[in-house]
Amino acid sequence: MNIDDCYQLGYIIKPHGLKGELQLLLDVDSPEDYQNLESVFVRQGQQLVPFFIEYINVRSEKAIVAFDEIQDFEQAKTLKGAELYLPLSALPEPSGDQFYLHEIDSFQVISQSGQSVGCIKNVIESGPQLILVVEDVGGVEILLPYTESLLIKLDREAKEMHINIADGLIDVYTNPENED
Template sequence: MTKNECYELGRITKTHGIKGEVNIWLDVDFPDEYEDLESVFVDIKGELVPYFVQKILIRPNQTIVQFEDVDTFEKAEALLGASLYLPLDVLPDLEKDQFYYHEIVGFQVVDKKLGVLGTVNTVYSMQVQDLVSMDYQSKEVLIPVSDSIVLSADKAQKILNVDLPDGLIDVYLSE
């Protein structure tokens, strides 16, 4: 399994207790959908290593996991900061007008008023506001992800339709 065949589920943020449990941050909209999680791939020095979930407890703002064969504080501590992955084929299907962030990388950004602008490089998931990154005139431009700005994604044509606020592009072009 390679990272290209997976999506990032979250990250191990800290240890929990002394028996090998870890806290993980789930980078998902609905953490409860993962309460029956059986296994994940853990990024260990660039390699995806399968880990089997022995126990998972999902609480608001905290998910505690016990992996099989991780039964000491030291073994849990060795996993700190590691990213967790799942295969793309286990992602739930979305409604027609919805998309996963990884799907729009490489899409052409087309603004309602300005026309074709650039190509999506990545999407940053931030605590307050997710941001689409694109290059425009050799500058990185960040587009806030909101229903009023990101209008739709045409998966067949690989186009991200947006309605940028007036002056947003100018902020990035001015020195």
């Protein structure tokens, strides 16, 4: 499995007990959705190695798991800090205007006036807001702050994201002669 085809589910905090159980941190919006996992990929070096789950007990954002392959404390402690991954196909379907960051890559950004601003090339996570890195038709990179309240409409079929953009923000990038 290629890491680019996966998302990070969380990581292994530490061994739990002497029988090879592990404590996990599930860094996802709804950890309870993962109560019935059958397997995960554990990152070991640059490889993702499949581990089959004997049982998992999810409590809030943490979980206790027993892997079929891990039989004792010594084996368990070798996995401390390892990242956990699942295939992108295992992501729950977002509802309404919710989206995953990887999903909006290459979406067209449309302003509140209906004007196409450009294509999303990257998304930067910056504290409480996202920064959309948008490239216009002339190749100019435009950085647009984004919060949920700015979203007008997300059209998955058309691959468009309609958002409210502050007046004059795009001009800062597209009209450099206006600089002082």
